[in-house]
Amino acid sequence: MAEATSIPAAAPASIGDSEFDRDTAVTRREPGVYDIELSAGWTIINAVNGGYLLAVLGRALADALPHSDPFTVSAHYLTASHPGPAVIRTDTARAGRTLSTGQASLFQYDEEGREVERIRVLASYGDLDALPDDVRTTAKPPALPPLEQCFGPQDAPDHRPVPGSSAISDRLFLKLDPSTLGWALGQPSGKGEMRSWFGLADGRDADPFSLLLAVDALPPTAFELGLSGWVPTVELTVHVRARPAPGPLRVSITTRNLAGGFLEEDAEVWDSEDRLVAQSRQLARARLS
Template sequence: MSHAAAQATIGDSEFDRDTTVVPRAGEPGVYDAELSAGWTIIAAVNGGYLLALVGRALSAALPHPDPFTVSAHYLSASVPGPAVIRTEVVRTGRTLSTGQASLLQFDENGAEVERIRVLASYGDLSALPDDVRTTAALPDIPAYEDCLAADAGPAPIPGSSEIVDRLRLRLDPATAGWALGKPSGKGEMRAWFELADGRDADPFSLLLAVDALPPTAFDLGLMGWTPTVELTTHIRRRPAPGPLRVSITTRNLAGGFLEEDAEVWDSADHLVAQSRQLARAPRTA
């Protein structure tokens, strides 16, 4: 496989710095953060990046370290700048703990505006048994070197802006026809995924990976912003080092909304994350 050697490490990378949360003195469960402009799509901050940021706050607030299931409702578009995350411990148990969190920003009058609300259960991925029984199959993606970089088309991914520079995406040519004006119409998107600085994946970057590819709406011939309404992610195991394979499909676009089902596989051929989201389709007029 031909790809650049790892440079950054987990805990010391742009992604880690940009998802840092700082406990607020005297206010237990409250964290301050700075939403980086480096993870924007058009003017809005990417939903997977926001999920990772809130995920870190919940990891700090709960007694278990790793996200198992994270469900988020996106209430308004987040923008680069200061944010506050307010967490609440709902329940703690021996193997799982559950919490909720809201990420808020501030309007022109300084009033808090809720951007995203999350309910999540956390555990310890290292403590899970090894038994796996699955009918899930590896996505059929060509070799890394036979896939297309995000800038391989005649123009950048529409609306991609800053986030593309922070990712190392290699798109399956079969799902990249939209970049040449020839979408397949199947509603599929597949790619190899890494962070651009070579940092290996961990549970928090998996929260980013499920929402970092171009939307399947592009493969349906609908170009433009596809904002997430709700996103639920299941983290199944800690990923092995190396690039990830991400496969996303949609089966139904109706009433201006579509669902996207994602699977993320690691370099050891393990299914490490799954998600489903509801998104608003790009406007055609």
């Protein structure tokens, strides 16, 4: 089991009453239609983070479907989302006894007032608390140094790997494994790995929706491959395997193949009880020049 640690916070926020909950809350305008103001607090460079967007759409689907917990969520990112008003439209594909499936799209308006689809999601929902306890796995949690031996954005040099907003880093508790931080010192390892302790900065414990954020919140593995510039997501699929226990998470992300200007990122998220609570794979575009 992971060493007992906690995220430092004077008065930890609770699930349902935190900045993350407020910034991902959607307002139902009518059945299947939701409004939200995308917060500038979850931006990187000039765009809204893809994991935050996944959590936003996840909340809309949780309201629209008869089941409340995301099991699998697949998203295609069509255009970059920006802070400001957005509308989400959902549609129920099937409502079964143990699983329900729906789709959702998020739209914003361009400078000419035309509606533009930003992201489209297909997801299946169920009840995580109803799953059996039987676990048979060869997966092992990542070996991370203790928190005090890891480094976060506040410990970084003055230079940034990419220009623009890094507002999201103020809302996250990240402590990265030093062995995956060569890029920050100008000495990338070339291994395509990133590992970190993860949580929300206000101390809120993780839930299935923050897991959707966690898989896309670390610096891209492309940095350790020696590339600079951000890595926009093309497609991201997340599997939520269990409701996480209280305490910081451990996130491990690897890239094995960069070819044709695209790379994959495989992520695992482990909770404080050494359970694999989420997995993901994304395809991203690598900017080679």
